[in-house]
Amino acid sequence: MVEVQFRFRDDEAVNDPAVTVDAFTDQSNATAVRIEPGDDARALLPYLDQLALVEVNFPAWTDGRGYSSARVLREAGYTGEIRAVGDIVIDMLGHLKRCGFDAFAPEHPLNPTDAQNAFDRWDNVYQATADGRQPIWAKRHPAGV
Template sequence: MPLLINREVVADNWSLLNEESFAPEATLSSGDIIVPYALYLEHKARLAEHNGQIALQVNGDDDLTELQENLDQFPMIAIDFPIFRDGRGFSIARILVRAGYKGEIRATGDIGRDRLAYMERCGFTAIQVADDQFKPEMLDAFGEISNFYQSATDNIRAVYHQ
C-alpha cells in the first residue's frame, strides 16, 4: 500500500497485524509491526518477546486515556478511518500532537484524495492509502487550497493573528 510522507510516496517497512496474526498456532511476524490497540492490550505478554519495533493502531472506539500517558513508548501511532464518514481520527491526531507526541502519526483505512490536506493540517505525518484508492495525481491534492482561516496542528497562524 502506498505510504505518503512529506507529500511523496515512500517505502514502508511496517506490517499491520490483525486478530489472525495472534492465533495460538501463529508465529508473530518479525520486524516492525503495527498492532491494533485492543489486540495490544490483550497480547501484551506475547508482544514483549517481539523482536522489532511495535506501533499501535487506534480508532475512535478506543479509550485512549491510559495510552496518552505512555505515548513515548511507541515510535508510531496509526489512526484508523474505518469508513470515510468517520472523522474522529482528525480530532485524535490533534490530541496526540497536543499531548506532546513526537513519533509518526499515520492515517490508515478509508482515505480519499479530498482528505489528504485536512489530515496534514491535523498533524498526520504519514498517510497510508489503499492500493485501489491510490492514484499518483492524488499528490496534487495537498496544494489545491493554499490559504486557511484557522490554525490547526500545522504552524499556520490563524488569519486573525496575521
C-alpha cells in the first residue's frame, strides 16, 4: 500500500483496504472505498455514515474527474477522510485540498518543501468550495452586503 505523505486530519488514520464502488454498493460492510475516474460519487451518498475513508484515484493527474467526486461528497456532508491516490503531482495539491481532499498518498513521494509551498501558495481564493475558505467576494462584502 502506498503511504500517506500528507494528512490534514486529527483523527486516527484509517488503514482499512478500500473496495471498489461496485463491490461496496452491492453488499459490503466495508468502511473504505476507492473511486475511479469513471465512477459516480453520488452512488455513495446513501452510505456516507458508514464510510471512514474514500480514496479517489488519479491514474493520470490530467484527468480531473476526481476533483468533482470529492466536492460532491463534501457537499453531501461527508466528513470522513478523502484521500487522493495515484499520479499526484505538486501543482495539484492546493487545488485538491480546496475540493475537499484532506489526505494525499502520491504514487511517487513528493519533495516536502515544494509540497508545503504548494499547499500554502494561495492566501486568497476566488471561489467558495468545499474547504470552507472565505472567497474574495465575501471579504469584499462582509456579512453579505
